[in-house]
Each structure stands twice: as C-alpha cells, then as structure tokens.
Amino acid sequence: MESIELRGCSEDELVEICREMGLKRFRAIQLFQWVQQKAVRSWDEMKNIGKGDRQTLSSHFHLYPLERVREQRSEDGTRKYLFRLEDGEMIECVLMDYARTRSRDRHTVCVSTQVGCAVGCSFCATGLEGLRRNLSVGEIVGQVLDITHYVRQEDPDFQVTNIVFMGMGEPLLNYDRVLQAILLLNHGQGLNIGMRRMTISTCGVVPQIIQLAKDNPQVGLAISLHAARDDVRNDLIPMNRRYPLKQLMEACQEYTQITHRRITFEVALTSENSRREDAEAIAGLLKGQFGHVNLIPVNPVAGTGMERPSSELMRKFAQVLEDAGISVSSREERGMDIDAACGQLRRQWEGEL
Ligand code: SAH
Numbered sequence: 001m002e003s004i005e006l007r008g009c010s011e012d013e014l015v016e017i018c019r020e021m022g023l024k025r026f027r028a029i030q031l032f033q034w035v036q037q038k039a040v041r042s043w044d045e046m047k048n049i050g051k052g053d054r055q056t057l058s059s060h061f062h063l064y065p066l067e068r069v070r071e072q073r074s075e076d077g078t079r080k081y082l083f084r085l086e087d088g089e090m091i092e093c094v095l096m097d098y099a100r101t102r103s104r105d106r107h108t109v110c111v112s113t114q115v116g117c118a119v120g121c122s123f124c125a126t127g128l129e130g131l132r133r134n135l136s137v138g139e140i141v142g143q144v145l146d147i148t149h150y151v152r153q154e155d156p157d158f159q160v161t162n163i164v165f166m167g168m169g170e171p172l173l174n175y176d177r178v179l180q181a182i183l184l185l186n187h188g189q190g191l192n193i194g195m196r197r198m199t200i201s202t203c204g205v206v207p208q209i210i211q212l213a214k215d216n217p218q219v220g221l222a223i224s225l226h227a228a229r230d231d232v233r234n235d236l237i238p239m240n241r242r243y244p245l246k247q248l249m250e251a252c253q254e255y256t257q258i259t260h261r262r263i264t265f266e267v268a269l270t271s272e273n274s275r276r277e278d279a280e281a282i283a284g285l286l287k288g289q290f291g292h293v294n295l296i297p298v299n300p301v302a303g304t305g306m307e308r309p310s311s312e313l314m315r316k317f318a319q320v321l322e323d324a325g326i327s328v329s330s331r332e333e334r335g336m337d338i339d340a341a342c343g344q345l346r347r348q349w350e351g352e353l
C-alpha cells in the first residue's frame, strides 16, 4: 500500500483512515494535533500515542519534515529559510516578525507554492529557471509547521499569525493544493490561522481569481499589477498576454462583487515603470475598484537588469495615486541584507555548488 502524506491530511481523512486501521477516533484527533498544532517532526515526539499504535500509523503514513539547509537572520528580525524537499528540490520561505514595531505581535510567513514558476516574470528570480514541479499540500503546510517548530525551540509560545502566498511559484497554478493547505492552516485543532489573515498573491490567472471568490471568499487576494498598460505589463509579466488588463480588471470587479473584499494591488517599482505617467495610468485603471495599492521597490536580481528607483521617485509615485484618491502604502523593506526576495537565496546557494 502506498503511504499517505501525513501533513497533507485533513482531520476527517485521518479519522477515516484510522477507522479502517481499527484505531479509535480520538487517536486520529491526537495525531492531527501533533502534526498540525504542535508541529512535531517525528513519530517519537507524539508522547500520548503508544508505541504500538505509532508503529501501525507509521506503516501507513509518511511524515517527511523539510530539511533546513540554511537559515539567515536579518538585522530587522526577518528570517529566511532554505528547505530541501524529499526529492532534493529546494524551496525558500521567509518569516517576517513585526513584534517590535506593532502593539500586537504579528508573525507572517511567506510561503512557496511551487518549485520554480512557469510564468517567468522579467524581474523575478524564481521564474528564471521555469517550473520544476508543484508542491504537495504537506509541503506547503510543512513550511509553516517547520518554521513554527524551529522558532518554538527559542520561544515555546510562538504562533504564526499571518500567511502570505508570496514565496516561490504562482499559487493559482497549484490551485487545489493551495486551497487545501489553507483549510489545514485555518483548522481549529491546527495552527488556527484566521482565513482573513491569509493572502494569496497572483500575477493574474483570471479564471482562478473568479473561482477563488466562489470557493473561499474569506481569504485575501493580492494582484501583482506592476503596470497599467498592456505593452509595459506584457514585458514584465508574460501572463498578461494570456489575460490582458481588461480581462484582469473585470475579474477583479467580479471578485469584489462576490466577496466584498478589498484587493491589494502590488506594484514593484523599477527604474522602468516608475514615471509619473505610469502612476497616472495606474490611478486611471483602478478608478472605481475597491482596492489598495502596495508599492514595493524592486529587489534587484542578478541577470534581470532591473534597478531600484530612488526613494524620491517612489514618494512622487505614491503622491500621484493619493491625489487620485487611491489608498496607497509603501511596503517596508524587510530582510534586504539577506536577499529576502524569494528565489534569490536558492540561486545563490546553487551558485556555490
Ligand atoms: N506568483 C505570485 C506570487 C509569488 S511572487 C505573484 O506573482 O504574485 C510574490 C510577489 O513578489 C509578487 O508581487 C511579485 O511580483 C514580487 N516579486 C518577484 N520578484 C521580485 C523582485 N525582484 N522585487 C520585488 N518584488 C518581486
């Protein structure tokens, strides 16, 4: 019998499989809690499950924690992890800690959803090498579990409070698994992370945006907009050729009608898309859309030729949007000293081989 990925199982699935194995329902509930709430990395840690039952369970289930190849800490508290998967592939994951700057602690994990990415945006390190494979549900959830595990070694009360699907890969091209991972992360007997505290970021896969509104209207949506003219956006995000801005904005309107949720529009500013007319085009495009713009200075990736705009240029860009009545924030730069833009650490590491 093929063994089942333990970290990808819902509580109901565990109950059903345990029942077939002749184990009691409460065993399945205990098992779910050890995996999804206490974030254990081995069978031996499941102390209230007897050795006999643990042996039976481990012959049916497969528990493969991610291997921490490298952890880097930034001066601002951001931690970046490079994890090796069971088949040797590498992914990255970032923990952003806002504990010192906010009245309420916020611990956000930036999760990867694929190894590589098929979209191939011109400024992105992940897209440079194409898609290698989708992550499984257990691998997606596993990033949050393993980070929880490691941080709890220093701070036993540590809880991840927010998730952003902004790591490597395009979440809406691994749609079913990402949605299932969200249910696990939200589960009351798991990490219990609120739906509204999780955000999916997409380059604009139109059919899945509408599907998401129907399947999970609670989870947040961020659109990587970057430009408001098709010719400019085509060059930055090849997906724009398939789903141009008109279709994307129609999907956003529909999304808002269904969910009543405000969309975040991400705009990574490079020296090429930060002119006044670029800002005016974005203001025009977003007129009447229930949204918020998040400006990010591009993180220069070797080989892409992209440069960061000056902070003066960014300020002016934000002003144009504000003057047009659009809600705008400039994202704090985090983890600059550790190459926190996803895909960068993996490339750097491979360069050392
Ligand atoms: N594929 C999804 C989510 C992963 S990328 C998407 O494209 O939205 C997460 C975010 O990082 C996106 O907004 C993306 O445009 C941005 N990004 C990628 N490379 C970047 C870089 N070098 N500098 C700044 N932002 C970058």
Ligand code: SF4
Pocket (backbone or CB within 6 Å): 117, 118, 119, 120, 121, 124, 125, 126, 127, 128, 167, 168, 169, 170, 203, 224
């Ligand atoms: Fe893929 Fe997002 Fe990178 Fe574009 S920005 S290549 S969609 S991961």
